[in-house]
Amino acid sequence: EAGVxxxxxxxxxxxxxxxxxxxxxxxxxxxxxxYLQNLGQGPELLIRYENEEAVDDSQLPKDRFSxxxxxxxxxxxxxxxxxxxxxxxxxxxxSPSGSYNEQFFGPGTRLTVL
Amino acid sequence: xxxxxxxxxxxxxxxxxPLTVKCTYSVSGxxxxxxxxxYPNRGLQFLLKYITxxxxxxxxxGFEAEFNKSQTSFHLKKPSALVSDSALYFCAVRAVPxxxxxxxxxxxxxxxxx
Numbered sequence: 001e002a003g004v005x006x007x008x009x010x011x012x013x014x015x016x017x018x019x020x021x022x023x024x025x026x027x028x029x030x031x032x033x034x035y036l037q038n039l040g041q042g043p044e045l046l047i048r049y050e051n052e053e054a055v056d057d058s059q060l061p062k063d064r065f066s067x068x069x070x071x072x073x074x075x076x077x078x079x080x081x082x083x084x085x086x087x088x089x090x091x092x093x094x095s096p097s098g099s100y101n102e103q104f105f106g107p108g109t110r111l112t113v114l
Numbered sequence: 115x116x117x118x119x120x121x122x123x124x125x126x127x128x129x130x131x132p133l134t135v136k137c138t139y140s141v142s143g144x145x146x147x148x149x150x151x152x153y154p155n156r157g158l159q160f161l162l163k164y165i166t167x168x169x170x171x172x173x174x175x176g177f178e179a180e181f182n183k184s185q186t187s188f189h190l191k192k193p194s195a196l197v198s199d200s201a202l203y204f205c206a207v208r209a210v211p212x213x214x215x216x217x218x219x220x221x222x223x224x225x226x227x228x
Contacts, residue, residue, distance in 0.1 A: 042218025100165045105157035
């Protein structure tokens with residue numbers, strides 16, 4: 001079974017530029033998460049989708065971050081414009097429906113903002 | 115609000131010795147508890163979870179964890195450490211009822227010495 005796929009794996013941009021990350025969850029997983037992981041820290045939730053609906057986006061900085069999950073499968077996370085403090089690893093995870101299921105994580109996208 | 119504390123940034127053990135990685139949590143309501151492992155340049159991999167029932171949970175790669183409600187702890191253990199167990203370990207919690215998203219600890223780096 002294929003795992004969660006993310007691209008790109010690495011991205012280097014200059015500040016004020018836009019950037020987008022893509023995630024393909026495990027087939028059949030209705031729930032999709034985007035997490036941010038700073039160096040030396042645990043992941044922190046940015047947004048959670050149930051199918052195509054964003055049901056928990058309270059931690060998403062909406063002035064510069066946006067996300068979408070068209071057709072309830074793939075998802076894209078965008079930052080515009082990027083700031084130096086956005087340098088981090090962006091993790092995508094998915095899980096089957098059901099409140100006690102574990103989440104499966106992708107390898108992440110390491111973003112460096114110069 | 116929910117939180118997780120991993121009091122040790124790093125744990126060092128000799129190969130063949132037992133290992134313990136500590137985790138304490140704080141939630142309103144009942145906890146669902148998880149352990150994940152992260153290898154360099156890879157996503158988080160699920161090890162085990164506690165949902166309900168037996169306080170001793172067995173997981174992947176010979177790991178186990180003991181849920182202690184009175185001490186609000188969920189320590190990760192393994193009877194005999196391997197060099198290949200060296201990695202970054204994260205404890206995570208979610209409250210039931212509550213947000214589906216996990217709250218992660220800051221991680222503990224396990225170093226198993228030959």
